[in-house]
Amino acid sequence: MTRKSLQDCKKSLQAAQVLADRVVESEARRTGEGTVEALSSAASRFGFPRSFFWALRYRPRDIKTEWFERLLAIYAQLVEDEIRRLEQDILFVKATVGKTNAVAKARLDEAEALVVEARHKLREDDGRGSSVERGSGREQVLHASA
Numbered sequence: 144m145t146r147k148s149l150q151d152c153k154k155s156l157q158a159a160q161v162l163a164d165r166v167v168e169s170e171a172r173r174t175g176e177g178t179v180e181a182l183s184s185a186a187s188r189f190g191f192p193r194s195f196f197w198a199l200r201y202r203p204r205d206i207k208t209e210w211f212e213r214l215l216a217i218y219a220q221l222v223e224d225e226i227r228r229l230e231q232d233i234l235f236v237k238a239t240v241g242k243t244n245a246v247a248k249a250r251l252d253e254a255e256a257l258v259v260e261a262r263h264k265l266r267e268d269d270g271r272g273s274s275v276e277r278g279s280g281r282e283q284v285l286h287a288s289a
Contacts, residue, residue: 163199
C-alpha cells in the first residue's frame with residue numbers, strides 16, 4: 144500500500160469514527176439511553192453487527208467500504224431529519240411570536256436563511272457521493288494499520 148493510499152484510508156477511518164459517534168449520540172438523544180446502550184441500539188436499528196459502533200469508537204482498525212457508505216447515508220438522513228425539525232420549529236415560532244415581536248422576526252428570518260443554506264449544502268454533498276471508491280466487484284476493507 145502506498146503512503147498516499149494509507150493516508151486516505153486513515154482519513155476515511157477517522158471520518159467513519161466521527162460519523163459513528165454522531166449517529167450514536169443521535170440514538171442516545173432519541174431513546175434517552177446512555178452511550179453504551181446507544182451503541183447497541185444504533186447497531187440494531189441500522190442493521191450493523193452489534194460490535195460495529197463499539198469497534199469504531201474504541202478500537203478503530205478497519206471498516207468495510209459498504210459499511211462506510213451506509214454510515215454516510217445514515218448520517219445524511221439524520222442531518223436531513225434535523226433540518227426538517229428546525230424548519231418546523233421556525234414555522235411554529237414565527238406563527239406564535241414572530242408576528243408581534245420585530246426582533247424575534249428578524250432572528251427567525253436569519254435562522255431560516257441558515258437552515259435553507261444547510262439544506263442546499265446537504266443536497267450538494269449528496270450529489271458527490273462517497274470519497275471511497277469501490278473495488279471491481281469485490282468488497283474492500285479500509286485498514287488504518289501502519
